[in-house]
Amino acid sequence: xDYDFKKIEAKWQAKxxxxxxxxxxxxxxxxxxxxxxxxxxxxxxGLHVGHPLGYIASDIYSRYKRLKGFEVLHxxxxxxxxxxxxxxxxxxxxxxxxxxxxxxxRYRSQLDRIGFxxxxxxxxxxxxxxxxxxxxxxxxxMFKCWYDPAMDKxxxxxxxxxxxxxxxxDDVTPxxxxxxxxxxxxxxxxxxxxxxxGETSVNWCEGLGxxxxxxxxxxxxxxxxxxxxxxRKMKQWQLRVSAYAGRLxxxxxxxxxxxxxxxxxxxxxxxxxxTEMVFDTVCGDRHLPITIFTTRADTVFGVTFMVLAPESExxxxxTTPEQKAAVEAYVKESRKKTERExxxxxxxxxxxxxxxxxxxxLTGEKIPIxxxxxxxxxxxxxxxxxxxxxxxxxxxxxxxxNLPIIPLIEGADVxxxxxxxxxxxxxxxxxxxxxxxKEAIEAAKDYVEAHGLGRRKTNYRLRDAVFSRQRYWGEPFxxxxxxxxxxxxxxxxxxxxxxxxxSFKSQNGEAPLERAxxxxxxxxxxxxxxxxxxxxxxxxxxxxxxxxNDSELVSxxxxxxxxxxxxxxGGTEHATGHLIYSRFWNKFLFDxxxxxxxxxxxxxxxxxxxxxxxxxxxxxVGTNKFVSLGxxxxxxxxxIHVDVNIVYNDKLDIEAFRKWRPEYADAEFELENGEYICGxxxxxxxxxxxxxxxxxxxxxSYGADTLRLYEMxxxxxxxxxxxxxKGIDGVNRFLKKFxxxxxxxxxxxxxxxxxxxxxxxxxxxxIGKEQEDIENFSxxxxxxxxxxxxxxxxxxxCTSRTVLEPLVVLISPFAPHMAxxxxxxxxxxxxxxxxxxxxxxxxxxxxxSVKYPVSFNGKTRFMVxxxxxxxxxxxEAHVRALEQTAKYVGxxxxxxxxxxxxxxxNIVVK
RNA sequence: GCGGGUGUGUUGAAAUUGGUAGACAAGCCAGACUUAGGAUCUGGUGCCUCACGGCGUAUGGGUUCGAGUCCCUUCACCCGCACCA
Numbered sequence: 001x002d003y004d005f006k007k008i009e010a011k012w013q014a015k016x017x018x019x020x021x022x023x024x025x026x027x028x029x030x031x032x033x034x035x036x037x038x039x040x041x042x043x044x045x046g047l048h049v050g051h052p053l054g055y056i057a058s059d060i061y062s063r064y065k066r067l068k069g070f071e072v073l074h075x076x077x078x079x080x081x082x083x084x085x086x087x088x089x090x091x092x093x094x095x096x097x098x099x100x101x102x103x104x105x106r107y108r109s110q111l112d113r114i115g116f117x118x119x120x121x122x123x124x125x126x127x128x129x130x131x132x133x134x135x136x137x138x139x140x141x142m143f144k145c146w147y148d149p150a151m152d153k154x155x156x157x158x159x160x161x162x163x164x165x166x167x168x169x170d171d172v173t174p175x176x177x178x179x180x181x182x183x184x185x186x187x188x189x190x191x192x193x194x195x196x197x198g199e200t201s202v203n204w205c206e207g208l209g210x211x212x213x214x215x216x217x218x219x220x221x222x223x224x225x226x227x228x229x230x231x232r233k234m235k236q237w238q239l240r241v242s243a244y245a246g247r248l249x250x251x252x253x254x255x256x257x258x259x260x261x262x263x264x265x266x267x268x269x270x271x272x273x274x275t276e277m278v279f280d281t282v283c284g285d286r287h288l289p290i291t292i293f294t295t296r297a298d299t300v301f302g303v304t305f306m307v308l309a310p311e312s313e314x315x316x317x318x319t320t321p322e323q324k325a326a327v328e329a330y331v332k333e334s335r336k337k338t339e340r341e342x343x344x345x346x347x348x349x350x351x352x353x354x355x356x357x358x359x360x361x362l363t364g365e366k367i368p369i370x371x372x373x374x375x376x377x378x379x380x381x382x383x384x385x386x387x388x389x390x391x392x393x394x395x396x397x398x399x400x401x402n403l404p405i406i407p408l409i410e411g412a413d414v415x416x417x418x419x420x421x422x423x424x425x426x427x428x429x430x431x432x433x434x435x436x437x438k439e440a441i442e443a444a445k446d447y448v449e450a451h452g453l454g455r456r457k458t459n460y461r462l463r464d465a466v467f468s469r470q471r472y473w474g475e476p477f478x479x480x481x482x483x484x485x486x487x488x489x490x491x492x493x494x495x496x497x498x499x500x501x502x503s504f505k506s507q508n509g510e511a512p513l514e515r516a517x518x519x520x521x522x523x524x525x526x527x528x529x530x531x532x533x534x535x536x537x538x539x540x541x542x543x544x545x546x547x548x549n550d551s552e553l554v555s556x557x558x559x560x561x562x563x564x565x566x567x568x569x570g571g572t573e574h575a576t577g578h579l580i581y582s583r584f585w586n587k588f589l590f591d592x593x594x595x596x597x598x599x600x601x602x603x604x605x606x607x608x609x610x611x612x613x614x615x616x617x618x619x620x621v622g623t624n625k626f627v628s629l630g631x632x633x634x635x636x637x638x639x640i641h642v643d644v645n646i647v648y649n650d651k652l653d654i655e656a657f658r659k660w661r662p663e664y665a666d667a668e669f670e671l672e673n674g675e676y677i678c679g680x681x682x683x684x685x686x687x688x689x690x691x692x693x694x695x696x697x698x699x700x701s702y703g704a705d706t707l708r709l710y711e712m713x714x715x716x717x718x719x720x721x722x723x724x725x726k727g728i729d730g731v732n733r734f735l736k737k738f739x740x741x742x743x744x745x746x747x748x749x750x751x752x753x754x755x756x757x758x759x760x761x762x763x764x765x766x767i768g769k770e771q772e773d774i775e776n777f778s779x780x781x782x783x784x785x786x787x788x789x790x791x792x793x794x795x796x797x798c799t800s801r802t803v804l805e806p807l808v809v810l811i812s813p814f815a816p817h818m819a820x821x822x823x824x825x826x827x828x829x830x831x832x833x834x835x836x837x838x839x840x841x842x843x844x845x846x847x848x849s850v851k852y853p854v855s856f857n858g859k860t861r862f863m864v865x866x867x868x869x870x871x872x873x874x875x876e877a878h879v880r881a882l883e884q885t886a887k888y889v890g891x892x893x894x895x896x897x898x899x900x901x902x903x904x905x906n907i908v909v910k
Numbered sequence: 911g912c913g914g915g916u917g918u919g920u921u922g923a924a925a926u927u928g929g930u931a932g933a934c935a936a937g938c939c940a941g942a943c944u945u946a947g948g949a950u951c952u953g954g955u956g957c958c959u960c961a962c963g964g965c966g967u968a969u970g971g972g973u974u975c976g977a978g979u980c981c982c983u984u985c986a987c988c989c990g991c992a993c994c995a
Contacts, residue, residue, distance in 0.1 A: 258914095258915095259914070259915090260913095260914045260915060260989075260990075261914095261990095263913065263914055263990080264913090264914080264989090264990055264991080266913090267912090267913070267914095267990075267991050267992095268990095268991080270991090270994065272994070272995085274995080292995080293994095293995070294995060295994095295995065296995075307995090342993095343992090343993095346992085346993055347993090372993095373993080374993045374995095375993080375994095375995075376993075376994065376995090378994090379994045379995080380994070380995065384995050385995080386995085387995090391995065392911085392993090393993050393995075394995080396993095420911095459994080459995095460994095461994055572989080572990085575990080576990090576991095648948055649936090649937080649948075651948090653948095713922085713923095713934090713935075714922065714923090715922060715923060716923090719916095720988085720989095721922070721923095722922090724921085724922075724936085726921085726922090726936060726937080727921090727922065727935060727936045727937090728936095729935095729936080729948075730934085730935045730936060731935080733935095733950090734934095734935090736950095780922090780923075780924085780934085780935095781923090781924065781925095781933090781934080783934080783935090784923090784924070784933070784934035784935075785933095785934085786934095787934055787935075788933080788934070791934095
């Protein structure tokens with residue numbers, strides 16, 4: 001029987017679906033393992049060969065864990081709300097629900113062909129009302145909670161209200177609270193709620209007609225669509241992610257994530273420990289204390305001016321009448337600029353003097369106060385003390401505006417540039433003189449605190465997440481405005497479903513839902529923004545644990561069994577978005593006791609990106625004649641992308657090329673050795689470069705098992721690499737070879753013969769290797785080991801069932817269809833999934849010749865291979881060399897020298 | 911600028927973690943077989959040299975009996991952050 005992959009794969013895929021082979025159920029008798037893929041956004045283009053890379057890796061791991069006796073939860077769903085579907089809807093007038101449904105169906109059929117072991121009964125889309133009910137539910141919980149810094153966790157807002165009523169809290173006294181109107185109380189509480197509505201400077205994207213979160217903007221352009229983004233003050237829903245900054249940072253250490261990803265999150269959270277210091281200022285005859293933040297309290301003696309952010313409220317108050325016109329012009333100018341323009345201008349120094357002066361709290365000196373864009377309103381206090389000698393930005397500013405520069409560190413030459421390093425001895429610094437910089441920082445902090453000039457302060461860069469979008473295709477907020485006061489819907493009203501509307505486009509910042517008829521609750525208007533893309537993906541991993549539960553996000557039983565994701569596989573692009581929001585969301589639910597784990601993703605593996613490998617043909621200018629790669633330099637040619645699907649090993653299929661496009665129907669060719677060789681380049685995989693390889697086509701011509709094996713054989717999972725169909729024949733050949741261990745045409749080869757030692761050795765070496773490799777995600781080397789083992793067993797003519805049966809189990813994570821077929825042929829009724837991983841017996845693999853120092857029984861043994869025809873003199877030379885080496889091992893005394901003539905030299909030392 | 915990472919044949923990559931560098935594949939070359947194929951099988955293939963032999967893991971140095979692996983220098987590339995005080 002030949003290996004008919006089409007028949008076999010269809011057969012087993014149908015069987016797995018019918019028998020629900022991969023159904024996961026809480027089974028207290030077994031340890032659990034939760035393997036999750038980052039679910040895809042179902043775009044119209046379908047999957048290309050790069051998408052399944054991570055899915056295959058995690059599927060292999062899932063199957064391996066099942067064999068190892070774990071109850072494995074391995075689900076899949078769709079992140080279906082979001083911009084592209086809506087943009088597409090605007091262009092075509094089709095409802096996003098319709099295109100989403102179509103795209104999901106396409107994704108599903110593509111995924112099914114690859115033979116994943118998902119429990120599809122747990123699948124959902126984030127745009128299903130039964131799912132987004134729980135997104136809305138969590139939002140209401142966040143609305144009804146505040147972050148209590150004393151307990152360092154989220155608590156019900158009622159506890160805060162109780163504080164207001166009794167002893168007061170922050171600047172809210174019981175009297176003030178009692179006197180406040182409903183509206184005022186709502187405004188006060190908004191300053192504390194985890195989900196709150198607030199005026200803030202947001203990233204407004206005119207091209208998309210909506211606001212965006214920081215991680216959705218890159219280089220001043222929207223990540224989706226690449227439209228320019230500008231800063232605008234707007235009232236928006238926000239999530240108080242910043243309250244969790246410290247915890248998000250601290251618990252990173254406990255996670256099994258790559259260092260680079262953790263580092264990215266650390267940078268994004270951006271903890272910086274410094275000092276908040278109060279500077280008195282003189283504006284005319286008024287005094288106005290302003291607070292600044294610095295990490296270099298040691299440099300206060302070198303402060304020669306101060307700078308305010310243009311957006312700072314202090315600017316108006318500190319501007320003198322003489323400077324008013326100039327300052328206003330500057331502020332207006334910088335406000336007009338988009339984020340992108342401001343980034344582009346970071347090298348040009350601009351600024352304007354306010355006319356006011358500050359007083360250096362340590363020296364009592366008068367220093368001018370300026371306004372400049374290089375100070376950001378959103379970080380620290382929006383005001384800084386400038387130390388030009390030891391900060392390059394302050395230095396550039398001082399040089400431009402001729403402000404004094406006082407060096408504070410011995411030997412630092414600040415005539416050409418600032419000295420930013422935190423090292424050296426302090427000078428010109430009063431009581432700090434002579435101290436080392438690091439010492440001085442601490443001493444200065446102590447001094448400032450002791451003299452009531454300020455206090456130690458930890459700042460974070462992490463901002464609250466802007467949570468509303470002026471768009472249609474997202475979760476509606478479960479909020480209505482009762483006499484203008486934002487009020488959550490009762491939980492019994494959830495889900496609040498998206499209304500039908502006629503046009504999906506937002507206009508002039510007006511959200512599409514504002515045009516929805518009857519978008520009210522009990523006669524009150526409902527919130528018309530919708531939630532952003534990351535809302536639905538923030539807690540989806542919890543829902544897979546208990547996807548059909550209509551009364552809870554996840555039941556306590558399911559949560560306690562599955563706990564958190566043990567292995568999460570996905571791309572790095574979510575480092576500062578989804579992976580921060582999910583952690584925040586989970587910690588919030590943890591604070592309230594809805595989940596039992598503080599962190600959602602224990603171990604994270606980032607799969608690399610698959611790039612495309614484009615092919616080119618070369619057309620002689622002005623003709624319809626194409627020359628092969630090696631001859632193109634003889635002519636003036638144009639390089640043209642050609643569809644990689646009609647090129648095999650860089651050789652063009654000329655017939656297919658003629659049919660590809662009508663204009664090439666009568667193309668002529670100049671060949672090399674009868675073949676047309678194409679040029680190639682590594683580029684992003686995209687339609688326009690004709691380098692997209694569809695996994696369906698690979699499944700058609702090679703089969704899913706070959707695709708799975710090849711994607712893993714390509715290299716380490718974490719690495720980015722170009723797709724090159726060239727090498728696929730190698731793994732395909734291997735699978736055929738594997739099959740031929742069992743079947744020779746119609747003849748079944750497996751016998752009950754006793755296994756020979758060499759056969760067992762080959763098998764057990766493989767078991768050991770596979771176990772180790774899969775745990776480390778080194779699938780490529782496991783496949784190599786397979787190729788070697790199968791080669792050995794073929795050469796040995798192995799037919800023993802004792803050897804071949806475990807071999808089928810070993811291949812099953814990689815090539816499940818073939819494994820099932822062979823497993824059945826071996827007489828098993830149950831799926832190979834339940835076979836159990838073969839037990840590794842190391843003693844069977846022990847080498848009978850050792851080539852490196854090996855210690856055992858307190859002795860160390862050296863061996864070295866000798867060429868078969870080595871002369872006595874050569875043997876002697878080897879012995880001498882080994883004796884040299886042996887001196888440095890053990891106590892150096894040589895016990896035995898064994899020379900196997902023509903084979904090895906063997907020295908045993910004590 | 912700051913942070914993280916990577917540099918090994920023609921190509922994808924291995925290397926028992928300090929112990930025969932290039933496993934396993936791809937490509938190429940030669941051969942076998944033939945229902946002439948993008949099939950199967952065999953052999954060869956780091957570089958220099960007719961050879962003996964020598965040289966080889968980006969660069970230069972160091973530690974070590976022994977370095978792709980550890981330490982320092984320089985260079986190149988990739989990724990992230992970026993006026994964060």
